[in-house]
Amino acid sequence: MKSIAPLFLLPVAAITCPAYGIQYLSVQQAQTALYPQANQFTENFIELTATQKEQIESISDVRQRWKQQKTWKAYKGDEFLGWFIVDKVIGKHEFITYAAAISAQGEILNIEIMDYRETYGGEVNEASWKSHFKGVDKNSPLELEQDIPNISGATLSCRNVTNGVKRLLALYEVALKP
Amino acid sequence: MNNKTLLLASTLASMTLSSTYATMAFAGENLLGYTKGSEPLPKGALEFYQIFTQRSDKGQGSYSALDSITELEYGVSNRFTVSGALIGRSVDTKGLIIGGYLPQEKTQGLTLSGFEATAKYAFLTPALNDIGLSTSVGIEYDTIDKHSGQDKETISINLGLQAQKYFMDGQMVWLGNLDMETTHATRAKIDGINDEEEWPTNPEMEIGLGMSTGLSYRFASNWSFGAEALYEMEYETEVGLERWSLFAGPSIHYGDKHFWSTLTFLSQISGGGETYENQSDTNLHLIEKTKQEIKFKIGYNF
Numbered sequence: 191m192k193s194i195a196p197l198f199l200l201p202v203a204a205i206t207c208p209a210y211g212i213q214y215l216s217v218q219q220a221q222t223a224l225y226p227q228a229n230q231f232t233e234n235f236i237e238l239t240a241t242q243k244e245q246i247e248s249i250s251d252v253r254q255r256w257k258q259q260k261t262w263k264a265y266k267g268d269e270f271l272g273w274f275i276v277d278k279v280i281g282k283h284e285f286i287t288y289a290a291a292i293s294a295q296g297e298i299l300n301i302e303i304m305d306y307r308e309t310y311g312g313e314v315n316e317a318s319w320k321s322h323f324k325g326v327d328k329n330s331p332l333e334l335e336q337d338i339p340n341i342s343g344a345t346l347s348c349r350n351v352t353n354g355v356k357r358l359l360a361l362y363e364v365a366l367k368p
Numbered sequence: 369m370n371n372k373t374l375l376l377a378s379t380l381a382s383m384t385l386s387s388t389y390a391t392m393a394f395a396g397e398n399l400l401g402y403t404k405g406s407e408p409l410p411k412g413a414l415e416f417y418q419i420f421t422q423r424s425d426k427g428q429g430s431y432s433a434l435d436s437i438t439e440l441e442y443g444v445s446n447r448f449t450v451s452g453a454l455i456g457r458s459v460d461t462k463g464l465i466i467g468g469y470l471p472q473e474k475t476q477g478l479t480l481s482g483f484e485a486t487a488k489y490a491f492l493t494p495a496l497n498d499i500g501l502s503t504s505v506g507i508e509y510d511t512i513d514k515h516s517g518q519d520k521e522t523i524s525i526n527l528g529l530q531a532q533k534y535f536m537d538g539q540m541v542w543l544g545n546l547d548m549e550t551t552h553a554t555r556a557k558i559d560g561i562n563d564e565e566e567w568p569t570n571p572e573m574e575i576g577l578g579m580s581t582g583l584s585y586r587f588a589s590n591w592s593f594g595a596e597a598l599y600e601m602e603y604e605t606e607v608g609l610e611r612w613s614l615f616a617g618p619s620i621h622y623g624d625k626h627f628w629s630t631l632t633f634l635s636q637i638s639g640g641g642e643t644y645e646n647q648s649d650t651n652l653h654l655i656e657k658t659k660q661e662i663k664f665k666i667g668y669n670f
Contacts, residue, residue: 283589
């Protein structure tokens with residue numbers, strides 16, 4: 191057979207195009223999407239103590255990676271609408287940044303995916319998938335494939351976003367609840 | 369028929385026309401060089417892989433070989449994938465003659481030598497279940513002896529079991545594989561060598577067993593560092609356990625939305641079985657193996 195070395199190198203050269211991730215929303219855009227009626231957001235970053243981190247992990251059974259959790263209070267005039275929280279969870283290649291809106295009563299109002307750079311699973315940003323988190327609270331089991339649909343090819347991302355929401359509900363119980 | 373399906377169909381059709389089927393695919397993004405994961409591609413996904421393995425140093429003379437696998441894998445369902453690959457080989461060996469294995473010095477440029485096809489089914493997925501588990505079956509047809517570069521017709525069937533577990537939300541991944549390969553091979557005659565000891569041309573059967581394990585840790589976004597160990601044994605009808613070897617070494621992996629790449633260096637830690645005459649490193653197997661292997665993989669998701 192003839193030497194075909196150059197042929198083997200062709201596909202390698204052909205696939206060296208750069209890849210770009212998708213940033214769906216900035217913090218401000220996510221705030222507007224989750225609280226369209228709000229006219230004020232008050233920054234209220236939480237510095238968690240070691241005890242609080244342990245409590246969050248104990249309640250949610252999910253590791254609390256960060257000492258600081260970025261939260262804002264959403265208001266319409268003087269009316270407190272709820273909490274706006276920006277969080278990150280591990281994706282297959284990079285962190286997935288998402289935001290959650292939690293009511294004053296500790297119930298998820300909705301979530302928004304802010305940054306997703308994975309190969310598969312862009313469906314996590316579809317309203318039909320995100321809507322499964324609406325109304326869940328600390329008593330919701332939040333099991334992937336039972337309560338939250340899995341997206342094939344993005345199972346790790348789905349699992350970690352689901353666990354992230356579990357952890358934020360525990361954060362509410364430990365550090366945000368009035 | 370969409371473009372992906374058409375591309376896959378044409379690739380598989382061309383292989384069928386060549387009267388061959390493809391085998392042991394590498395299935396999805398590879399965090400390590402040798403130990404494969406259990407995660408399946410999602411339905412309809414198409415991935416391209418190019419894998420180069422350089423094998424060098426037999427302890428005497430000069431020996432360098434390059435194996436190439438150019439592969440396409442397709443997700444038939446969310447649990448079942450098929451793949452087809454072209455195999456290329458080059459061998460450059462001087463200053464070492466081993467009866468039955470390296471019958472003469474040879475310089476063989478990178479040449480298309482065979483094809484392989486693999487099917488893989490995932491029973492459990494690591495992010496949904498406590499552990500991921502998949503099985504694979506592959507068939508390979510090759511026309512060049514990977515050790516000597518001489519003509520040798522080989523048909524192999526490979527059965528594999530892949531396990532995978534996530535730790536730390538997926539930041540650390542454990543992988544484990546078990547493989548069994550049965551091979552039927554017939555060497556072509558070499559002009560000037562009529563001694564069956566030097567180059568046996570009677571058909572032979574071999575069974576190879578392999579097990580590997582490794583860990584991969586993502587130390588920064590997109591970047592993972594890993595280490596793995598690979599233990600292989602080969603049994604032949606006449607001599608029983610013909611050889612065994614233990615390789616181990618590190619990997620560096622980069623992966624993003626469309627592209628991933630893995631570079632692995634494995635060194636032979638110990639080995640046994642047959643040795644060649646005057647072999648100095650008798651605690652290594654250097655007839656069919658080398659002292660080190662470097663594997664470079666690149667993958668692209670369409």
